[in-house]
Amino acid sequence: MLSFSISGSYTDLYELSIGEVNFLENRHQSAVAFDYFFRKIPARGGYVVFAGLTDLLDILETLHFTKEDIDWLRWQKFNSTFIDHLVDFRFRGRIWSVPEGEIVFPHCPIVRVEGTWLEAQLVETLLLNILNFESLIATKASRMRYVAGDRILSDFGLRRAQGPGGILASKAAVIGGFGSTSNVYAAQLYDIPASGTMAHAFVTGYESELEAFRAFARSRPEGCVFLVDTYNTLQSGIPNAIIVAKEMEKQGQKLVAVRLDSGDLAYLSRKTRAMLDEAGLQYVKIVASNQLDEHVIKSLLEQQAPIDIFGVGTSLVTGAPDGALDGVYKLAESDGKPRMKISETLQKATLPGTKQVLRMIDDQGHFFGADAIVLQGEEHVSVIHHPFEPGKSLQVTGFKQEPLLKVVMENGKRIAPSPGLTAIAQYSKERLALLPAEYKRFEYPHIYKTSISQQLMDLRNGLIASHKM
Amino acid sequence: MLSFSISGSYTDLYELSIGEVNFLENRHQSAVAFDYFFRKIPARGGYVVFAGLTDLLDILETLHFTKEDIDWLRWQKFNSTFIDHLVDFRFRGRIWSVPEGEIVFPHCPIVRVEGTWLEAQLVETLLLNILNFESLIATKASRMRYVAGDRILSDFGLRRAQGPGGILASKAAVIGGFGSTSNVYAAQLYDIPASGTMAHAFVTGYESELEAFRAFARSRPEGCVFLVDTYNTLQSGIPNAIIVAKEMEKQGQKLVAVRLDSGDLAYLSRKTRAMLDEAGLQYVKIVASNQLDEHVIKSLLEQQAPIDIFGVGTSLVTGAPDGALDGVYKLAESDGKPRMKISETLQKATLPGTKQVLRMIDDQGHFFGADAIVLQGEEHVSVIHHPFEPGKSLQVTGFKQEPLLKVVMENGKRIAPSPGLTAIAQYSKERLALLPAEYKRFEYPHIYKTSISQQLMDLRNGLIASHKM
Incomplete structure (x- = not known):
């Protein structure tokens, strides 16, 4: 029987190489923060439905290196003291996240991982693998739900799914609004109605x-x-x-x-x-x-x-036409210092420091159409700035500003049980109802504004300037 | 720890519903034959690299319904006698297949499953899931190998892969010509060089x-x-x-x-x-x-x-731009009688009876550019016919005619060990070298001829005529 268990080896090799170097340089215990965000919305759409958090937290709570993993690392001649350290590896970090099912937009941090450099580095690949894929499929499903109204939508995709990726696809489809699946394995595992x-x-x-x-x-x-x-x-x-x-x-x-x-x-x-x-x-x-x-x-x-x-079937479970959400995982802070990747273009540069996302809510309770990325601790901002085009700014004093990131895991343990698939799907439906229609249409949807606060802009510009000196 | 084991429940619900009906109708023991084939080459390419056979046979050798599967079926109110029958279910059929790594073309049977109706039906979804996906990725990898010459190709895709589909993707990429992977899990499981x-x-x-x-x-x-x-x-x-x-x-x-x-x-x-x-x-x-x-x-x-x-990364492991090979699994025979789906168009009709594929080899030992689908037992044909356009035919007496389908599993057990990943990749490379360049180019590749024998055409036309009466 072919079986897959997501263990410490569900990772890119370089996470282990970097881990080893930092271990030998005695930096593996440094406190770091990494942001998960994406840059581009799939299918030229106007929004993304965030999914995969439950699976991610399930994995992190028990993540370890199996005996086979350890044997393989020895065979690959990793440093033996480092390998001994991995034998006892557990994820003990803190996770901040927007709620699963939330409607999210490019460049905004959706998840932040805080922990030692080693643990935060070692979970990068699996975090990206799970969140990128489930969010892709939940988004695709949500687009179908949007046009299908109250009609029944059923997932028939397993035969065309990307191998066992089909199991997660059937689940993520429910978050986006599907009512049932033909996939018996997923129906059993996630308690989805089978059809x-x-x-x-x-x-x-x-x-x-x-x-x-x-x-x-x-x-x-x-x-x-x-x-x-x-x-x-x-x-x-x-x-x-x-x-x-x-x-x-x-x-x-x-x-x-x-x-x-x-x-x-x-x-x-x-x-x-x-x-x-x-x-x-x-x-x-x-x-x-x-x-x-x-x-x-x-x-x-x-x-x-x-x-x-x-x-x-196919288009749902493979997320056609895009096949992947381009989510990335970038270092925002280490040893209490804000960090960033400086690129030739501002768009590829990352945003330094630990951050919060404030969603602007209008007086009807609807999404106004702007999120502000702010530094952790900023609870309200009066002006927001375009992240890449200096000089473009907007007054937002009149809006309710809702913080999206909350702590969901402390010391490697969830702080509350998962709300469950039905509740996540319901939350997503309610949130999507707050997003005005112009962001949901398929052809050239209105662009939701992702912006940054004055403080964050100052921090970023200061770091760029100091690097250029 | 999230883990997936491919058991009897890795299937679409309807396989079980149909299984139950046939069981209650006492037809589940009927001898049947199903063909696996695809209709459209991904990425507008000229060929497909067949992959996934090793994993499929691994799965079939031990496939069964777990206790959880059985409990779920009872909870779903399947017939209890049928469920009792499934408790002891094992796949005991025969599998014919072209070799893994073979270069294959639309409409040709690539795999034939012979067994009882119940067992052949219950493996449909998993067969399609594994073969469609691995063949998609091996094909994509092969296209990159074709242009990269002897340069090193390494898979960096796990973070953008479709969840655990990434494990099979990294393996299938090797069949198509990749030399290494960043995916530690796949490197370990399939003994691929990690990089x-x-x-x-x-x-x-x-x-x-x-x-x-x-x-x-x-x-x-x-x-x-x-x-x-x-x-x-x-x-x-x-x-x-x-x-x-x-x-x-x-x-x-x-x-x-x-x-x-x-x-x-x-x-x-x-x-x-x-x-x-x-x-x-x-x-x-x-x-x-x-x-x-x-x-x-x-x-x-x-x-x-x-x-x-x-x-x-992304384009390799997701098979972009297509995301899926459109392989299907169609009944060819039951109770010794040829069966076919008759459709309004010949292209969507299936080919009845148990069949062999003969590849035309020219006097240089290269692929001539035509496969003949023939009835089992036909060892040589002198004329081949276009499958959908009556009147188009070709003399092929001068060619060596190589049968592609061989028995690889009897009574649910492989008849020989898997050749191993390296040997499969080597075989694929050698076979692709026999395919003329005009079928490998990316822009409007030459169309490889898939044809049928006179006997097969007569059988099909007879069945269509008898149905119309």
Whole structure:
């Protein structure tokens, strides 16, 4: 059986090399702070749904190097005193984070890891791996939820997922608004409602489509959904589904739905609806699948296709078209001193010091459309500045300013249990409702302002100036 | 610790629903054959590298339902006799496959699963999940290897990978031609050379870049690579690297390389090479990273950028721009009868019966550019037909015709040990060398002909005709 356990070796080699150097230089105990943030919103969208915190904290609470990890490090000739140190390695740091499910924007610190240099360095790769991916998928799911309204969205993606990445994808999809998954492993692990229909192979394996439908209705009359496009949707699939649905009625049973999986879904769903209604089967729902994404769903609903349930696979679980959120993990402070990467361009420079994010809330309680990155301890700012274009600033005295980062882990232990997947999804839904529509549209969404406080700007500019001297 | 073990529940729900229906209909023991094939080559390329077979067979040899799986099925109210049957479920089927690492083309069966309907159905999702993903990444890696020639390619992708999908990605990259990985977990699990350099945070964590380099050289003088773009590549990074490299020389040590991670890599690598050479450091290599893919590598080398090692992340491990190979798993036979999905278009119809693939080899030993899908037992064909366009055919009497599908598993056990990752990568390299260049180019590659034999065409057309009556 292939199995994967995320241990200390779930990392890039250089984290261990750097760890060893800092250990031998006796700097591994230095107090540091690292920021997690991203620069670019996937799919040219207007926002990102932050996801993965629960899994990250679960991992950090028990992270260690297994015996195999240690043996491998010895074989790779890492320094033996350093390896001995890793035998007892545990993550004992503090984590600040925005809530899982929060709506977040480029450049704002979303998570801050405080701890010794060694522990903060060793968790970099796994933190990025989990948060980048789950946030990507939650964001993608959220875009589909946005256009699907109250219709049912179900994840059908495991077969096209990136290996076991599919397990996290099915979970993250729920945070973004999906209601169920075909992925039994994820359904079990994360307590997600499982859903599914039937395969073409089931239909072709019987002597006729009618016989296949009858067999299914006989054995699984509850939750029965017929796949109707194996031979010909309108000439064979729907007529046969109607025959069996009427037979089921005589048994006091109800066919739940038919599934369209090829052809023009707008046309076929309208024809299907009419045929079902004509047969008195108004209660039978229509499921549509086949290369769906948020744009196709939007288009189908604009055409008023009478589809009740969308089954989405590849584009959901792989986060197409982008495949990755570009989140990074950058040193902000060490030994109490603010640190930054200075780059030829301000955009690639990082923001020094330990920071907080203040979200501007208007008098309706909605997001105004600006976050201020401030130094830890600044509770209210009156002016915010564009992070990269000097001279652009904005008065924000009138807004409620909501701090987003809170401590979620102390000494390597969560300070409260995870809210659970349903509560996280609900929180995300409520927060997204506070974001004005112009940030949610797909085409050239309005750009949410990420800004910095005067104090942070002064700190950054001072460090750049001192480096240039 | 988050851990994933691929068990019976690593499946779509409908495989279990169908399994239950067939069980209750007493059809679960029917002998069936399913084909795995894909329809579209990712990234508009000319070929696919088949990967994932070793992992698939590893999984199948021990696949079972865990106690948790069984408990969940009971809770989901699956039929209790069926669940009892699943308690003892093992895969006992036969697998035909092309060799792992083989170069493959659309519509050709790559794997055939023969077994009872229940076992063949229950493995569908995991087979697709593993083979689709590993083949996607091996193909992507192979495209980079094709343009990189003999230069070193290293996978740096774990932080941007799709969660634990990154583990399989790092492995599949080796099949496609990568030499090493930064992913320690995959390096350990699959015995891949591990490689890595240093992070910006390491450099910014020291009082100066020079001090950071010196610390690294002191503690890890072997395999030392300096990241030179933290402040300014040409004004700070390279001069400091040269200072420390010269200091290392006095200790009898050699700096291995410098790494460029931002800016114009063609320009910077040329300047860097000149500065290193000027300092007598001809032996110091140049590593380049930062959003590389096969197109960027090709362009850099066309500009004669003196880069020795490419570190590739996101685009490699996520298979960008496509994110998934569209492989499917279709019923070809049951109870000894050929089966097919009949669709409105021939392209979406499947090919019935148990089949073999014959590859046409020219008198130079190269791939001619055509595979013939034939019925099992046909050892040589003289004419091949276009699968979807009636009337298009080709004489192939002059070619050696190499059968690609061989039995690799009998009664649920491999018939030979896996050749191992190195041998698979070597096989793939040798086979790709037999494919003419026009199929390997990135822009509008020549289309490799996938064709069918007269017997297979007759069988298919007969089934379509009988269904239409």
